[in-house]
Amino acid sequence: xASKKDETHGMRKKAKETRKKVDETLKDxxxxxxxxxxxxxxxxxxxxxxxxxxxxxxGAVNEATQRNExxxxxxxxxxxxxxxxxxxxxxxxxxxx
Amino acid sequence: MKQIYRLLGILFGLIGLGFALxxxxxVPKEVVELSYRMGEDLSALHKSYVKLVHDHFEMLRExxxxxxxxxxxxxxxxxxxxxxxxxxxxxxxxxxxEKAGDFVEPIAGKEExxxxxxxxxxxxxxxxEIEAKKADLMNPLNAQEDLLLSWxxxxxxxxYRGNSAITAHLNSLRKVQEVQDDALAALHLxxxxxxxxxxxxxxxxxxxxELETVRKADGLLQEVKKKLQKKTENKK
Numbered sequence: 001x002a003s004k005k006d007e008t009h010g011m012r013k014k015a016k017e018t019r020k021k022v023d024e025t026l027k028d029x030x031x032x033x034x035x036x037x038x039x040x041x042x043x044x045x046x047x048x049x050x051x052x053x054x055x056x057x058x059g060a061v062n063e064a065t066q067r068n069e070x071x072x073x074x075x076x077x078x079x080x081x082x083x084x085x086x087x088x089x090x091x092x093x094x095x096x097x
Numbered sequence: 098m099k100q101i102y103r104l105l106g107i108l109f110g111l112i113g114l115g116f117a118l119x120x121x122x123x124v125p126k127e128v129v130e131l132s133y134r135m136g137e138d139l140s141a142l143h144k145s146y147v148k149l150v151h152d153h154f155e156m157l158r159e160x161x162x163x164x165x166x167x168x169x170x171x172x173x174x175x176x177x178x179x180x181x182x183x184x185x186x187x188x189x190x191x192x193x194x195e196k197a198g199d200f201v202e203p204i205a206g207k208e209e210x211x212x213x214x215x216x217x218x219x220x221x222x223x224x225x226e227i228e229a230k231k232a233d234l235m236n237p238l239n240a241q242e243d244l245l246l247s248w249x250x251x252x253x254x255x256x257y258r259g260n261s262a263i264t265a266h267l268n269s270l271r272k273v274q275e276v277q278d279d280a281l282a283a284l285h286l287x288x289x290x291x292x293x294x295x296x297x298x299x300x301x302x303x304x305x306x307e308l309e310t311v312r313k314a315d316g317l318l319q320e321v322k323k324k325l326q327k328k329t330e331n332k333k
Binding site: 007008009010011012014015016017018019021022025026029030033036037039041044045046048054057058061062064065066068069071072075076079083 | 198277
């Protein structure tokens, strides 16, 4: 079974020729329209620094952050441990008395 | 027993001193808050930027659509009506024949069928060409908008990444400081850290003042030098 497009192939070919004719007539107007509605992308492109150096900086900061996190964790554990030691020492002292 | 307490005292004293020496600068909680807020503001700015880009392209699309609807399509329909012999078809004089690839006289007894087929083919072809023209005018703008938005989004994503890395880092400094504060408070040394900081701030202010005095003196010295040079040259 032929599709609608197959059935109308000849007519569509003719319509395309008409389009070419109209495009030719409006050529100057269209060139002007495309010029005024065009965007110079490069002029509005965000000029950001290169990815490699940015990623390097991010990597260094993240590494330092992780170091700080570990340090804070370690210090907290030492303090908790110290408190426990004092508690045990007090208990031991109580028992010894 | 006293010895145990003494040892513990020395141990905590050393830890406290270590904390005090390594943490002379302070990170106020507001700096983390500020950094976090900057992230939120960035998001608002991003949305506004994307809308601005979209609105601009929408305006350009409207301009092209206006040309399509008000100039191109009416001219095309007029030309196609003529080339597609719509009036002759409407009068029943000709019908389109795919077999012949041209307009032919209607077959007797099948005039209505031929008319319907021709009108349908004519309209389908017209709609297809108008849609194709629309795509030709709009697709480049849509592609440009997509590309620009992808650049903008990439740039903002980098700002988000950078800002969140800074926020996380400031937060980690804050955590370290809080732990230090707890330890110093337990050892009654927090005041000592604050005092050290105050002394450093005062020292920094004093250094700034002294630097200005030195700069002034340097300027004066340069002036005297110039005057002496002039006098020497005059004598020669």
